[in-house]
Amino acid sequence: MAPLGADAAAAAWAAVRARAVAPALTTAVWACLAMSAMLLLEAACMSLVSLVAVRLLRLRPERRFKWEPMAGALEGGEADVEDPPASAGRREFPMVLVQIPMYNEKEVYKLSIGAVCALTWPPDRIIIQVLDDSTDPIIKELVELECQEWASKKIDIKYEVRNNRKGYKAGALKKGMEHVYAQQCEFVAIFDADFQPESDFLLKTIPFLVHNPKIALVQTRWKFVNYDACLMTRIQKMSLDYHFKVEQESGSFMHAFFGFNGTAGVWRVSAINESGGWKDRTTVEDMDLAVRACLKEWEFLYVGDIRVKSELPSTFKAYRHQQHRWTCGAANLFRKMGWEIVTNKGVSIWKKWHLLYSFLFVRRVIAPILTFLFYCVVIPLSAMVPEVHIPVWGLVYIPTAITVMNAIRNPGSLHLMPFWILFENVMSMHRMRAALTGLLETAHVNDWVVTEKVGDLVKDDFDVPLLEPLKPTECVERIYIPELLLALYLLICASYDYVLGSQTYFMYIYLQALAFIVLGFGFVGMKTPCS
Numbered sequence: 001m002a003p004l005g006a007d008a009a010a011a012a013w014a015a016v017r018a019r020a021v022a023p024a025l026t027t028a029v030w031a032c033l034a035m036s037a038m039l040l041l042e043a044a045c046m047s048l049v050s051l052v053a054v055r056l057l058r059l060r061p062e063r064r065f066k067w068e069p070m071a072g073a074l075e076g077g078e079a080d081v082e083d084p085p086a087s088a089g090r091r092e093f094p095m096v097l098v099q100i101p102m103y104n105e106k107e108v109y110k111l112s113i114g115a116v117c118a119l120t121w122p123p124d125r126i127i128i129q130v131l132d133d134s135t136d137p138i139i140k141e142l143v144e145l146e147c148q149e150w151a152s153k154k155i156d157i158k159y160e161v162r163n164n165r166k167g168y169k170a171g172a173l174k175k176g177m178e179h180v181y182a183q184q185c186e187f188v189a190i191f192d193a194d195f196q197p198e199s200d201f202l203l204k205t206i207p208f209l210v211h212n213p214k215i216a217l218v219q220t221r222w223k224f225v226n227y228d229a230c231l232m233t234r235i236q237k238m239s240l241d242y243h244f245k246v247e248q249e250s251g252s253f254m255h256a257f258f259g260f261n262g263t264a265g266v267w268r269v270s271a272i273n274e275s276g277g278w279k280d281r282t283t284v285e286d287m288d289l290a291v292r293a294c295l296k297e298w299e300f301l302y303v304g305d306i307r308v309k310s311e312l313p314s315t316f317k318a319y320r321h322q323q324h325r326w327t328c329g330a331a332n333l334f335r336k337m338g339w340e341i342v343t344n345k346g347v348s349i350w351k352k353w354h355l356l357y358s359f360l361f362v363r364r365v366i367a368p369i370l371t372f373l374f375y376c377v378v379i380p381l382s383a384m385v386p387e388v389h390i391p392v393w394g395l396v397y398i399p400t401a402i403t404v405m406n407a408i409r410n411p412g413s414l415h416l417m418p419f420w421i422l423f424e425n426v427m428s429m430h431r432m433r434a435a436l437t438g439l440l441e442t443a444h445v446n447d448w449v450v451t452e453k454v455g456d457l458v459k460d461d462f463d464v465p466l467l468e469p470l471k472p473t474e475c476v477e478r479i480y481i482p483e484l485l486l487a488l489y490l491l492i493c494a495s496y497d498y499v500l501g502s503q504t505y506f507m508y509i510y511l512q513a514l515a516f517i518v519l520g521f522g523f524v525g526m527k528t529p530c531s
Contacts, residue, residue, distance in 0.1 A: 017384075017385050021381075022385055028378050032394070035370040038366060039370060040401055042358055044401075046251075047246055047409075049249075049250040050249045054250075054304075059253065061208065061302075061303050065211070065212050066211040066212055067207050068207055068211060069207065070093055070210070093121065094185075094187060095125055095126075095127070095184055095185040096127070096187050096188070097187070098191070099188060100113065100129070100191055100193060101133070101169050101190075102131065102134065102143065102192075104134045106139045108194045108453045109139075110146060112193050113130060113157075114150075115191075116191060117153075118199050119202055120200055120203055123155070126156065127182070128156065129158045129176050129179075129182065131173065131175070132159065133161070133168075135165075140161065166280070167278075168280065168448045170278040171278075174277055174278040186270075188266070188267050190262070190263055190265060190266075194310055195222075195310045198306075202266075209268055212299075216298035216300060217290070217298075218265060219252075219301070220304075221303075222240065222244065222307070223308060223309050224311070227312060229312075229526055230525055231524070232316065232319065232423070232526075233525075234413065235416065235419060239424070241409060241410055244304060248302040249304060251300075251302070252301055254354075255351060256299035257294045257300050259284075260289060260290040262284075262286035263308075271293050274296055274298075276292055282329040282330075282333045282438075282446075283332070284326065284329030284332075288337075291333065294347065295340070295346060297346055311454070313451050315452060316522055318452040319525070323427060324430065324447065325448060328435065328437045328445060330435075330438065332441065334439070337360075341355050365435055368431035368435045369436075372428035372432040376428065376429060376512065380493035380505070381493060383502075384496045384497070403417060403421065422511060422514075422515035423515065425512055425515065426515050482520075483517075487514075487517045490509050494506045494510045
C-alpha cells in the first residue's frame with residue numbers, strides 16, 4: 001500500500017500536468033510537428049533534385065555550361081607554361097590571385113603553401129598571397145621563411161601581414177584585395193590554411209568563369225584526409241557529404257545559388273566588388289558575400305567532381321567552436337539581411353523565397369532549434385505527461401524519412417547511422433544556443449575561434465579507438481556541464497517512463513542520455529596535448 005504522501009504527490013503532479021504542463025506541451029508538440037514537416041519538405045525537394053537531375057540524368061556542369069580548355073593547354077591537361085609571355089595562347093590565361101588566410105597555423109602552413117605553389121598556371125599570370133594574421137612571432141617567422149623559399153624558386157608569392165586582426169578572416173581578405181597587384185587580377189581563388197588543391201585545380205575551374213560571364217563563383221567539394229581518424233570525424237564526413245551532395249548540388253542546379261563554403265572556390269573579382277566586398281558583420285563572411293552577390297543577380301556553380309583535400313576537426317572542443325561560428329553567423333545573417341532580401345527588386349520572387357525561407361530560415365534557424373527542442377526536450381517530457389499524444393507520423397515517420405534521405409547519399413556509412421543520430425542530437429543543443437545567439441544578437445554573437453588543426457601529425461594518430469578518453473589532467477577542460485545536466489534530465493524522464501509511464505520511449509531516451517554523458521565527459525574525438 002502506497003504511503004499517503006506518495007499519493008498526495010502523485011495527485012498534485014497530475015493536477016499540475018492537466019492544468020499547466022499538458023496544454024503548454026501540446027502547443028510545443030504541434031509547433032515541432034509543423035517545423036518537422038517544413039524540414040522534411042525541404043530535404044525531400046533537395047534530395048529529389050540532386051538524385052534525379054544530377055545523378056540519374058547526369059546533368060553535370062560541363063553539359064549545362066560552356067567549358068573549354070584554356071588556350072595553350074596540352075593534351076595531358078598541363079598548361080604550356082614554357083611559351084613566351086607574348087604568345088597568343090598565353091594571353092588567354094587571365095590573371096589569377098590565390099589567397100591563403102591563416103592564423104597561427106604552425107601544423108599546416110607548409111602543406112597549403114606548397115600545394116598552391118604547385119598549381120599549374122603560367123607563372124606570370126598568377127599571384128599567391130599569404131595573409132598571415134598570426135600573433136605568435138615564431139610562427140610568423142616560419143611562414144615568412146616558407147614564402148621566401150618559394151619566392152627563391154621564381155614563384156610570385158606575397159607575404160602580407162596586418163597590425164591588427166580587425167574583421168578576422170573577412171578583414172584579412174578585404175585588406176588583401178586592396179593591394180595594387182591584387183586589383184590587376186580578374187579572378188581570386190581562396191584556400192584556408194589546411195586545404196591542398198590538386199595542381200590542375202585552376203585549369204578545371206577557371207574555364208567555367210572565362211566562358212560564362214554570369215557566373216560569379218565556382219565552388220568545389222572538400223575531400224577529408226582524416227575522416228577515419230575517429231568516430232567523430234566519420235560522423236562529420238557523413239553530414240558534410242550530405243551538404244555537398246544534396247544541398248550544394250540542388251542549389252546550384254535549381255537556383256544557381258548556394259552558400260559559399262569560404263574556401264576551395266574561385267570568385268570573379270568584379271562580382272565581389274559589385275556586391276560590396278568582404279564584410280565582417282557576422283562570423284560567416286563567406287555566406288554574407290554569397291547572399292549579396294545573389295541579390296545582384298550573379299550565378300553560382302558547384303562542381304562536385306573537383307575535390308580539394310582538407311582536414312576535419314578531430315577534437316570535440318574544436319568542433320564545438322566551428323559549429324558555433326557557422327550556426328550563430330548564419331542565424332545572425334538571417335536577422336541582418338531578411339528585410340533587404342524582401343525589398344530587393346533585382347531578383348525574382350522565386351529566388352527571394354529560396355533565399356529567405358529555404359536557405360536561411362528552414363536550414364539555418366528551424367533545423368537546429370527543432371532538433372534539440374523536439375527530440376531532446378519535448379519527446380522526453382511527453383513520457384511524463386500521458387495527457388499529451390504525439391502522432392506516430394511525427395514521432396517515427398518524418399525522422400525516419402529524413403534519416404533515410406541522408407543514408408541514401410552515404411551508403412558506405414549505414415552502420416554508423418545510429419551514432420550519427422545520437423551525436424547530432426547532442427550537438428543540436430549547442431547549435432540551438434548558437435542560433436538563438438545569432439537571432440537575438442546576444443553576447444558571443446561575434447566570437448571567432450580558429451579551428452585547431454593537426455596537419456601531418458594526424459597520420460601518426462590514425463590507430464585511435466572510436467571513443468578516445470583524454471588524460472586525467474584534462475578533466476576540467478573536457479567536462480561540459482550543459483551536456484551533463486541535460487543527461488540528468490533525460491535519465492529522469494526515461495526512468496519515469498519505465499517505472500510509472502507507458503514504457504514507450506524509455507529505450508530511446510536512455511540511449512540519448514548515454515550520448516550526452518559520453519560527450520559531456522569529453523569521451524569523443526582524438527586526444528589532444530595539455531593546454
